[in-house]
Amino acid sequence: xxxxxxxxxxxxxxxxxxxxxxxxxxxxxxxxxxxxxxxxxxxxxxxxxxxxxxxxxxxxxxxxxxxxxxxxxxxxxxxxxxxxxxxxxxxxxxxxxxxxxxxxxxxxxxxxxxxxxxxxxxxxxxxxxxxxxxxxxxxxxxxxxxxxxxxxxxxxxxxxxxxxxxxxxxxxxxxxxxxxxxxxxxxxxxxxxxxxxxxxxxxxxxxxxxxxxxxxxxxxxxxxxxxxxxxxxxxxxxxxxxxxxxxxxxxxxxxxxxxxxxxxxxxxxxxxxxxxxxxxxxxxxx
Numbered sequence: 653x654x655x656x657x658x659x660x661x662x663x664x665x666x667x668x669x670x671x672x673x674x675x676x677x678x679x680x681x682x683x684x685x686x687x688x689x690x691x692x693x694x695x696x697x698x699x700x701x702x703x704x705x706x707x708x709x710x711x712x713x714x715x716x717x718x719x720x721x722x723x724x725x726x727x728x729x730x731x732x733x734x735x736x737x738x739x740x741x742x743x744x745x746x747x748x749x750x751x752x753x754x755x756x757x758x759x760x761x762x763x764x765x766x767x768x769x770x771x772x773x774x775x776x777x778x779x780x781x782x783x784x785x786x787x788x789x790x791x792x793x794x795x796x797x798x799x800x801x802x803x804x805x806x807x808x809x810x811x812x813x814x815x816x817x818x819x820x821x822x823x824x825x826x827x828x829x830x831x832x833x834x835x836x837x838x839x840x841x842x843x844x845x846x847x848x849x850x851x852x853x854x855x856x857x858x859x860x861x862x863x864x865x866x867x868x869x870x871x872x873x874x875x876x877x878x879x880x881x882x883x884x885x886x887x888x889x890x891x892x893x894x895x896x897x898x899x900x901x902x903x904x905x906x907x908x909x910x911x912x913x914x915x916x917x918x919x920x921x922x923x924x925x926x927x928x929x930x931x932x933x934x935x936x937x938x
Contacts, residue, residue: 664699671699678706682793691799719749729756736772740779743772800846807843808926810836818920827916827923830859832908834876840911841877847922853914857885860907863892869906877909885910 667688674684681696690696718739725735732743735750798806814836816828829840844854856879860869866887874881888910913919 668699671696672703675700675703675706680706682796685796691797691802693794693796718745722746722749723753726750726753726756731756733769733772737775740775742776803843803846805930807840807846808923808930810840810843811923812927814840815923818924825917825920827913827920829911830908832906837873837876837909837911844913847919849913849919853916854879855885855912855914856883857910857912858887858907859910860887860889861892861905862889864901864905864907866907872906873909877911885912 667690670688671684671690674687679687681700684700685691685693685696688699690699718741722735722739722741725738730738732746735741735746736743739746811827811829814829814831816824816826816830818824829837831837831840841854854877856873856877858866858870858873860866866889870881870884870887874884
């Protein structure tokens with residue numbers, strides 16, 4: 653079976669035949685994507701629409717087994733808390749499964765009951781955290797590789813959401829981006845390279861609360877963006893208000909990095925135009 657090339661994207665039906673054949677051979681979406689070189693996830697899902705995924709890619713649905721096990725444990729005299737510790741299920745699910753069964757006799761002290769309930773809640777939290785981790789992992793796999801065009805469009809939206817904008821009453825045709833998320837900064841810098849911004853046009857500075865580890869934060873951002881901290885602009889300090897209870901404290905708080913681009917009026921105008929193009933294209937999508 654031949655691999656698809658960008659030129660074959662126009663031959664949707666031919667590409668769909670290949671994708672369906674691979675799906676029926678038992679390949680996952682990721683394997684089909686890599687085999688056919690289809691980087692567009694929306695197109696990939698359309699190619700295999702109507703074809704069930706192979707059994708090996710499905711997560712096992714253990715609810716039936718858990719329900720039977722919960723009823724068995726209840727019949728043995730276990731309470732909701734004890735079943736929760738044993739199975740790691742939520743109490744609401746357990747209630748639905750066993751509420752028609754008789755309640756066991758209470759034989760434990762209040763302290764013992766409290767300790768069991770605490771252990772049950774800890775198990776539930778662990779289960780939820782694992783579900784959260786698996787959902788994020790699966791979602792990350794959905795993205796796969798990113799084309800330059802996809803990064804370009806994403807970067808325009810990212811800047812328009814987080815960057816400074818020109819206002820009729822205050823002309824600021826200058827590209828400035830401020831963020832505290834290192835991953836956001838990394839993606840933004842990659843986008844800047846894509847649109848042709850050279851490194852010597854970038855200027856960095858920090859905005860941070862005066863009570864934080866300022867020197868440590870400066871060095872952290874300098875390492876992230878691979879710049880000499882000595883070349884950073886003057887750090888802007890936010891005065892601490894003792895009446896305010898701040899949540900952004902601790903070792904992970906490093907303030908916000910400000911990225912200015914010199915001589916960026918033309919780039920700003922293009923960004924605004926790109927954004928208008930995206931809005932217009934989205935509005936015209938059926």
